[in-house]
Amino acid sequence: MTQLVLFNIFNGLIIGAFYALMALGLSLILNLSGVINFAHGGFLAIGAYIAYSLIPYVGFWGGLLLAPFLTAAIGIAVERVLIRRLYGRDPLYSLLLTFGLAFIFEDGTRYIWGAQSLPYQIPSWLQTSLSSELFFVTGYRVFMVLLVGVAVGALFVILNHTRLGIRIRAGTLDLETVSVLGVNVRILRNLNFGLGIYLAGLAGVLAAGMLGLQPTIGSSLLMPSFVAIIVGGLGSLPGTLLGGLLIGVASGLTTVFFPSASEAVIYVMMGLVLLIRPRGLLGEEGRF
Amino acid sequence: MLRGKETVNTSENSRGMRRRALLKAGAAAGLLPLARPFVVSAWAEDTVKIGLDNPLTGVYAALGKNELIGCQLALEQINAKGGILGRQVELLVEDSTSGDAGTAVQKARKLIERDNVNFLLGNINSALAVAIAQVSNEKGVFHIVPGGHTDPVTGKDCHWNVFRVCNTTRMETNSISQVLFDKFGKKWYFLTPDYAFGHTLQEGFEAGLKKLGGTELGADLTPLGTTDFSPYLIKAQAASPDVIIFLQAGDDAVNALKQAVQFGLDKKFHIAGAQQELEVLEGLPPEARIGNWVFEWYWKQPGVAHLDEFVAAIRKTSGGKVPTARTWFGFTSTWSCALAAEAAKSLEPVKMAKAMQGLKLPPEVALMPNDPFYREGDNQLMPTLGMPSQRASRTPKTCSWSTSRSGASTRRCRSRTPGAR
Numbered sequence: 001m002t003q004l005v006l007f008n009i010f011n012g013l014i015i016g017a018f019y020a021l022m023a024l025g026l027s028l029i030l031n032l033s034g035v036i037n038f039a040h041g042g043f044l045a046i047g048a049y050i051a052y053s054l055i056p057y058v059g060f061w062g063g064l065l066l067a068p069f070l071t072a073a074i075g076i077a078v079e080r081v082l083i084r085r086l087y088g089r090d091p092l093y094s095l096l097l098t099f100g101l102a103f104i105f106e107d108g109t110r111y112i113w114g115a116q117s118l119p120y121q122i123p124s125w126l127q128t129s130l131s132s133e134l135f136f137v138t139g140y141r142v143f144m145v146l147l148v149g150v151a152v153g154a155l156f157v158i159l160n161h162t163r164l165g166i167r168i169r170a171g172t173l174d175l176e177t178v179s180v181l182g183v184n185v186r187i188l189r190n191l192n193f194g195l196g197i198y199l200a201g202l203a204g205v206l207a208a209g210m211l212g213l214q215p216t217i218g219s220s221l222l223m224p225s226f227v228a229i230i231v232g233g234l235g236s237l238p239g240t241l242l243g244g245l246l247i248g249v250a251s252g253l254t255t256v257f258f259p260s261a262s263e264a265v266i267y268v269m270m271g272l273v274l275l276i277r278p279r280g281l282l283g284e285e286g287r288f
Numbered sequence: 289m290l291r292g293k294e295t296v297n298t299s300e301n302s303r304g305m306r307r308r309a310l311l312k313a314g315a316a317a318g319l320l321p322l323a324r325p326f327v328v329s330a331w332a333e334d335t336v337k338i339g340l341d342n343p344l345t346g347v348y349a350a351l352g353k354n355e356l357i358g359c360q361l362a363l364e365q366i367n368a369k370g371g372i373l374g375r376q377v378e379l380l381v382e383d384s385t386s387g388d389a390g391t392a393v394q395k396a397r398k399l400i401e402r403d404n405v406n407f408l409l410g411n412i413n414s415a416l417a418v419a420i421a422q423v424s425n426e427k428g429v430f431h432i433v434p435g436g437h438t439d440p441v442t443g444k445d446c447h448w449n450v451f452r453v454c455n456t457t458r459m460e461t462n463s464i465s466q467v468l469f470d471k472f473g474k475k476w477y478f479l480t481p482d483y484a485f486g487h488t489l490q491e492g493f494e495a496g497l498k499k500l501g502g503t504e505l506g507a508d509l510t511p512l513g514t515t516d517f518s519p520y521l522i523k524a525q526a527a528s529p530d531v532i533i534f535l536q537a538g539d540d541a542v543n544a545l546k547q548a549v550q551f552g553l554d555k556k557f558h559i560a561g562a563q564q565e566l567e568v569l570e571g572l573p574p575e576a577r578i579g580n581w582v583f584e585w586y587w588k589q590p591g592v593a594h595l596d597e598f599v600a601a602i603r604k605t606s607g608g609k610v611p612t613a614r615t616w617f618g619f620t621s622t623w624s625c626a627l628a629a630e631a632a633k634s635l636e637p638v639k640m641a642k643a644m645q646g647l648k649l650p651p652e653v654a655l656m657p658n659d660p661f662y663r664e665g666d667n668q669l670m671p672t673l674g675m676p677s678q679r680a681s682r683t684p685k686t687c688s689w690s691t692s693r694s695g696a697s698t699r700r701c702r703s704r705t706p707g708a709r
Contacts (some may be wrong), residue, residue: 117571212542
C-alpha cells in the first residue's frame with residue numbers, strides 16, 4: 001500500500017509537470033493581456049498534428065523542434081488579426097472569441113487529419129522503462145520532465161534577463177506606464193502571446209507521444225490547466241507550476257482510494273482553495 | 289526560480305472581474321459539448337427520412353464517422369434501387385456528442401418532432417442509446433441502435449420499436465471468457481469505463497469468471513474521456529493479476545493501451561478485453577496492437593457472398609480505407625429500415641416492428657455467414673462473433689469465427705408490440 005501511494009505521488013509529479021507546462025503558457029497570456037485563452041487546447045492539438053505531419057520528413061526530433069515554432073507563428077497571426085482588437089474591451093469578449101476558436105481548431109483538425117486517432121511514433125529507446133521496479137518511469141516521461149524543466153528554466157531566463165522579458169514583467173505590473181515610456185505594447189503583447197502558444201505547441205508534441213493523437217487531445221487537457229492556475233494563484237508563474245504539480249498528485253492519489261472521483265478531485269481542490277484562500281496558494285493578496 | 293512578486297499582474301481590467309471571468313469561463317467549458325450544431329441536409333416533402341443521432345465529436349468521433357459512411361453507402365444503394373416503397377430516402381445527421389445524454393435526447397426530439405423522421409438510428413454510446421430509445425418509444429418511432437452494446441437496450445430496457453444490430457455486451461464477454469481463463473489464468477483485474485457499456489461488460493465477465501471459478505483482484509472505473517491512465521495502470525500492476533481486462537472503447541482504448549505498452553505491462557501480464565475495433569488498432573503504434581479481443585465483424589471472411597463488393601464500394605468513398613465493424617453497423621442498420629418497410633409494405637411503425645421480428649437479413653446486407661436475423665422477443669440481431677484466437681496482430685488477418693449464438697441477455701426483454709397481444 002505504501003508503495004502504491006508513493007508510486008502514485010511520483011507519477012502525479014510527472015503528470016503535474018506536464019499540466020504545468022500548459023498552464024504556464026496560459027498564465028503568461030492571462031497576466032500580460034488579460035485574455036483567458038480558451039483556444040489554448042486547440043493550439044496544443046495543432047502543435048501535435050503539425051509534428052505528426054512533419055515527422056516523415058524531419059524525424060521525431062525535427063518535429064519536436066519545429067512544430068512548437070510553427071504553432072507559435074499561427075498564434076502570433078491569430079493575435080495580430082483577431083485577439084488584438086478586443087484588448088480594450090471587457091475580458092468576456094476575448095473569452096468568447098477564444099471559446100469559438102477552440103471549436104474551430106478542434107473541428108479544423110478533425111477536418112484536415114480526420115476523426116481517427118493517429119499512431120504517433122516515438123523512438124524505441126525512449127519507450128522502455130528505466131527499471132522494472134519503477135515501470136512507469138519510461139525514458140519518454142523522464143525526457144518530458146527534463147524538457148519541462150528546461151522550458152521553465154528558459155522562461156525564467158527570458159523573463160529576468162532579456163529586454164523582452166523585463167518589458168513583459170513591467171507590462172504585467174503596469175502596462176500604461178510601459179507604453180508611455182516608449183515600449184511598443186502591441187508588439188510586446190504579440191510576442192508574449194507567441195511565447196505562450198509556443199509552450200502550448202511544445203506540450204502538444206509531448207502529449208502526442210504519450211497519449212493517442214486525437215482532435216480532442218487539447219480540450220481534455222485544458223481544464224486541468226485552468227485549475228492549476230487558480231489553485232496556484234492568478235498572476236504567479238511559480239504558483240502555476242506548483243498548482244500543476246499539486247493537481248497531478250491529487251488526482252493520482254485519489255485513483256488509489258476512490259478511482260471514479262479522480263477527475264472530480266481537482267475541482268474539489270479548486271473549490272476549497274477559492275473558499276479558504278481565494279487568491280490561490282502563491283497569488284499575492286489583493287491582486288485579484 | 290521565478291518569484292511571485294516579479295510576475296504580478298494588472299491590466300486595464302478590474303482585478304476582481306478577471307477572476308470572476310475565469311470562473312465563468314470554467315462554467316462555460318462545462319457547456320462546451322452542448323454548443324455544437326450540425327448541418328442538416330435539404331428538406332424535401334415526399335422523401336422517406338432516416339435520422340442519425342450519433343457521435344461526430346469527442347471520444348467516439350472516429351467510430352461515428354465510420355457508421356455514417358456505412359449509412360451513406362446503404363442510402364445510395366437503396367435510392368438506386370428505387371427507394372423505400374417507391375419514395376427516395378434522405379439521411380438527416382445530428383451530432384449527439386460522445387457522452388452527453390442531454391444533447392443526444394434533444395437531437396432525437398428534434399429529429400422526431402421537427403423533421404418528422406420515419407426512422408431513428410443511434411447511438412454508439414450505450415448510455416445515450418438507452419436514453420434516446422426512451423424518446424423514440426414515447427413517440428412510437430421505429431428505431432435501430434447500430435452500435436451501442438450494453439445489455440439493457442434489448443434486455444431490461446427493451447422496447448417494441450427498438451432493434452439492435454451490434455452484439456450485446458454479454459454476447460461479447462461470453463464468447464471470450466473461457467478462452468482467457470483457460471489460456472492466460474484465473475486472476476483478473478478490470479479497467480472499466482464508468483457508464484452503462486463498461487458496467488455491463490464487467491458484469492458479463494464477472495459472471496463468466498464466477499462460473500469458471502476464478503478471482504477478481506480488482507476493478508477500477510475510469511471516467512469516459514480519460515486521457516491519462518497511468519494511475520490506474522500502477523494500481524492494476526500492484527495487484528499482479530494474470531490478465532488485465534481493458535473494457536474501454538474508442539479514443540479511451542487508444543490512450544489506455546498506448547500507455548500500458550509504454551509501461552511494459554504487456555510483458556508482465558496478459559492484456560485482453562471484450563470488444564476491439566479497427567479504429568482503435570489504427571490509432572495505436574504497431575507495438576501497442578496487442579492482446580486478445582472480440583471482433584464483431586471483419587472485412588475479410590472467406591466465402592461470404594457480396595463482401596468483396598461492399599469492401600470495394602467503401603474503399604471508393606473512404607479514400608482506400610477498408611470498412612470496419614462500425615461501417616457494417618451503419619450499413620446494415622440503414623438497410624434494415626428499408627427491409628422492414630418493404631416487408632410490412634408500410635411506414636407504420638407497429639407494422640414495421642412486427643415485420644422485422646424474425647426477419648432474416650439477405651446476404652447482400654448480412655455480409656457474414658449463418659444468416660443473421662432479428663430475434664423475436666427482444667429485437668436483437670443474432671449474428672456470428674469473430675474472435676482472433678491469438679494476439680490481435682497488426683492487421684488481424686485470421687479470424688476464427690466462432691459460430692456460437694451464445695448469450696441471451698441476462699434479464700430478458702419484457703415488451704410487447706402494441707396490438708400484438
